Amino acid sequence: MTEVRYNWTHDEIAEIYHAPLLDLVYRAASIHRENKDYAEVQISSLISIKTGGCPEDCAYCPQAARYNTGVDVHAIMPKEEVIAVAQKAKNGGASRLCMGAAWREVRDNRDFDKVIDMVKAVNAMDMEVCCTLGMLTEGQAQRLADAGLYAYNHNLDTSEDDYKRIITTRTYDDRLQTLEHVRKAKISVCSGGIIGLGETVADRVSMLKTLSNMPKHPESVPINALVPVKGTPLADQPRVSVWEMVRMIATARIVMPKTVVRLSAGRTEMSTLEQAFCFMAGANSIFAGEKLLTTPNPSFDEDMAMFELLGLTPRKAFKNGRPNVSKEIKEMSINEVI
Numbered sequence: 001m002t003e004v005r006y007n008w009t010h011d012e013i014a015e016i017y018h019a020p021l022l023d024l025v026y027r028a029a030s031i032h033r034e035n036k037d038y039a040e041v042q043i044s045s046l047i048s049i050k051t052g053g054c055p056e057d058c059a060y061c062p063q064a065a066r067y068n069t070g071v072d073v074h075a076i077m078p079k080e081e082v083i084a085v086a087q088k089a090k091n092g093g094a095s096r097l098c099m100g101a102a103w104r105e106v107r108d109n110r111d112f113d114k115v116i117d118m119v120k121a122v123n124a125m126d127m128e129v130c131c132t133l134g135m136l137t138e139g140q141a142q143r144l145a146d147a148g149l150y151a152y153n154h155n156l157d158t159s160e161d162d163y164k165r166i167i168t169t170r171t172y173d174d175r176l177q178t179l180e181h182v183r184k185a186k187i188s189v190c191s192g193g194i195i196g197l198g199e200t201v202a203d204r205v206s207m208l209k210t211l212s213n214m215p216k217h218p219e220s221v222p223i224n225a226l227v228p229v230k231g232t233p234l235a236d237q238p239r240v241s242v243w244e245m246v247r248m249i250a251t252a253r254i255v256m257p258k259t260v261v262r263l264s265a266g267r268t269e270m271s272t273l274e275q276a277f278c279f280m281a282g283a284n285s286i287f288a289g290e291k292l293l294t295t296p297n298p299s300f301d302e303d304m305a306m307f308e309l310l311g312l313t314p315r316k317a318f319k320n321g322r323p324n325v326s327k328e329i330k331e332m333s334i335n336e337v338i
Helices: 010-017 021-032 079-091 110-123 138-147 160-166 172-184 201-212 242-255 272-280 300-310
Strands: 040-050 096-101 128-132 151-153 188-190 193-195 220-225 260-263 285-287
Touching: 010 021, 010 201, 010 242, 021 242, 021 272, 040 079, 040 110, 040 260, 079 096, 079 110, 096 110, 096 151, 110 128, 110 138, 128 188, 138 172, 151 220, 160 201, 172 188, 188 220, 193 201, 193 242, 201 242, 220 242, 242 260, 242 272, 260 272, 272 300
Parallel strands: 040 096, 040 285, 096 128, 128 151, 151 188, 193 220, 220 260, 260 285
Antiparallel strands: none
16 A cells, blocks of 8 residues: 655655656556545536636636636625535536635625535535635634535645746735645645646646645645636646646646545546546546636536546545534534525
8 A cells, every 4th residue: 555655855756747657647547546446536516606806816817806808797696596506516416516706815704604604505415515715714714614614625826936926916825824724624625736827847846745745635636727718817828738637647646645636627628538548647536517617617418428438436425524513514404504
């Protein structure tokens, strides 16, 4: 059984990343198959519960208020609409719903109260609930945990050295501090990055080093390929090749053998054969549904056809146990939270 390590060096990870491709995939696949459930793939659905108008300057993001990308600003969704979307996702095979809001940070106001109610409602549907809301304080993380939040997504995006080129409105340490608050609240950590931002391979390796050397590996690591959006500073970036995605997924699988590695943004540009390579290299999670916040994504029907072809099975919700919430919330039915 492969040892889980938390002391990877940059050179060690770089050597893995640069290995001959077939050797790299074979090593990653072998480690992945040490898990008896290697053919299980977690299906998540991502919805934007509050769209546009974000004060951040993330160079890749169509929801930043300072860029003219054609994304309209929408207030926070009604809870009933979120429940309807969650039910559609569950019917399509998703076991996790991730709710994203275009905020720099969470504020203790009525909108956050509404998010808390949404978390309780989706949790009562027997689905894992994930949120990506920007920066969190320790108290806000605990409040989400108490409501039954299963996971919190807060991506590092790139390396610490490259970060200031992509985002200037917050620091790398801000990102890491939010992840510490999430971990302290005993919420599952979801954190990964994006390739194709104009970063170097050394930046990619550095990001994986940061993730793999955390005191506890993130339970989920999304690997995204940049989807260039007109109006953003990175609109003219060339798309990364599928083989760069395969290398990132395989390297992540090797240095974080127990982590769920998610094949995320960029799947619309991949054929079934190319996605199969990603699954072979160790990916065991995807986002399904027509959109990832504001960018296109394959439909549930397309993914189910691919699963059948490749012999993959959807992972059930709460496989690693439910969040440690109060008995009152745990026993709450959907009718009680609508």
